[in-house]
Amino acid sequence: MAFVHALIDKLLESPAVSVTEAGEQLLAALSAGQLGRDAFLNDPLALVGPPYFASRYLAQVTLRTVKGEYETLEEVVASLSALIERNPPILEPKRQATADRVVLPEAKVLDLRYPVKVDGGVWESSIDALVTSGPFRDSEVRIRIRSDQNRTACFLVPHLWIHSAIAAYNLAPLGEGDFAACAETFFVLEPMRQVNATSIARSLHCTRPQLDQLRRGKGDVTIHTLKGQLVHSLFDRMLEGASNMESAYREVLPGFLVALASVTDEFFDEEAFRADVLRHTGSLEEFIERNPHLLEHSQLELKRYSATIGIQGRIDAVFRAGNRIDILELKTGARIRPEDHAQLFIYRLLLSDLVRRWQRNDGQDVEVTSRLLSSVDGSFAPLRVTTDFYQVLDARNKLIAMQYAVGRNAPHIAPRHEGFNEQICGSCPSWTRNRCKEMSDV
Ligand code: SF4
Structure with missing residues (x-):
């Protein structure tokens, strides 16, 4: 691939060059100056055949560059760089x-x-x-x-x-x-790109809600999401051994004030908000009192990603005791939803390579338990498997495709459910259907 390096160097050495001029440079380099622009546009396959024998990929990149289909020279260089060997992803x-x-x-x-x-x-x-x-x-x-x-x-x-x-x-x-x-x-x-487990869990049934979020920009910030984040921070403190949640709340709150100010008005009842957060932490404290061993077990790294399947996520708590792993995912919503179970399933998937490595090294089976913990009442629900590896990966791939399509003038796929479809949408709750119906073009 020294040839590709030379092509890239040549393009980078002439920074003032436009995309179409870069295309002509590529064409000249690949055909040793023998194939003219018009002849190439008339018959792009000429570059692939004798006497040039350029690879189909290089010929396609050259054609797109000559036609000015790339927006910047960086895009051309990125397309060429794809031919340079990277370390392949680690296989599980x-x-x-x-x-x-x-x-x-x-x-x-x-x-x-x-x-x-x-x-x-x-x-x-x-x-x-x-x-x-x-x-x-x-x-x-x-x-x-x-x-x-x-x-x-x-x-x-x-x-x-x-x-x-x-x-x-x-x-x-x-x-x-x-x-x-x-x-x-x-x-x-696009295996080098990582997609969040939460986005995938929400898209298993339909990518529409994620598409709407993508179009609106960053995820919604509401009082409820901020309350959830605060409870999560306090739960982290609890697992680190903090016992006074009132003072932990005072320490953590300043980090949330700007975001809170952006979603509240003069009627915001700060005292009621604080009481609500502490009600959640109270339930969690009771849960930990019932499970004191959690504080003794070693916590594992929470941020996990898989280079094989391009999925990442941050697990709320993972404990290891001997050959037993306990995954705990905290939920602060009023009820545990199917997508929460799906998210937990994906986290389990992300931990599976680690588990297999241990099994191989220690030669003994590792038992994995995974639970959703509700901070509303401190109850927990074991993982209910409602999906599988292939469905998770399919949703991940379709999210990547959708992100690509949203950024194009002429998307290669129509965003799914652009028009509300009763047949497909029948299984969604009525408030979701109403929202999608309102936001559809029909
Ligand atoms: S109501 Fe239809 S478009 Fe909306 S999330 Fe459900 S399946 Fe998707």
Whole structure:
């Protein structure tokens, strides 16, 4: 890839160059000055064939640059830099490639075939990609996906876009450069990007609420969310051994005053707010009194991320005692919702590689318990699994696709449920349906 380095250096050495001029420089470098701009625009594949033999990816980047489809030179350089090897993401131990299953740690999409119906009501789609990392690096591959083998992967294809980065796991080899998706195959779209577990948990059923939030800008700040954050801070203090919540409240409050001032008016009852927060901490203190061992067990690092599946999250409390791990997720809302269980499931997923490492090192099984703790009354609910790994990853990929689409003038996918749809929305609570209906264009 020294050639790509040289191309990038050349572009960076001439900073005043425009995107289209950079395109002409690329074309000249790739064709040794033999292929003119007009001839290339008439037949872009000429650069891929003899005598130039440029890779399809480089030819596509050159075409987009010559046409001025990139907004800045940095975007052109970023597209070229994708060809330079990075450290591939670390595979979780149970997901190591086996002899008959292949992993492509990173590849750039060159072409997409959207799902089409074939015999027997089965749908087929495919992805052509240039592998940029791992043992198949620099080769062009085709991945064929059938809905009867892997429906989720088959219908993910329309969410990808040309030159998006993907990681593909558990592919079945068919022939040279030819792979098929099987039931265990999963894709990670833009694997270097991390998506928050909370956003994914909220999007498992529908990405619409997250899309609305994205369009509005930063997440909503309300008195309720601030109260929740305060209770979380005080819970952290409690686990560190603080016993006087009144004085802990006084210490923590100044950090929230600016945010509180932005969402309150002169009718804000500060005393009632304080009493409400302390009511929650009172319930939590009772919970800890009933479970004093929690203060003795070592706490694990709370911020977790997975480089394999591009998901991150901060767990409220994780305790380890011997070969037992206890995950505790604090909820301050009036009731525990299905998405809270989904969030806990994702945290468990994020801890799974750590757990497997321990199991391998210690040679003994690790028991994991996970609970949602309500600060309203100090009650807790064990994890109710309502989702699975593939659904979580699918929601994550679709959020990435949606974020990409929102930033484009001509989005590659229509934001989901742009028009209210009774059939799909029937399972949402009425207040959600009303809100979505009001915010839809219909
Ligand atoms: S009401 Fe419909 S659009 Fe709104 S969140 Fe539910 S499924 Fe999505």
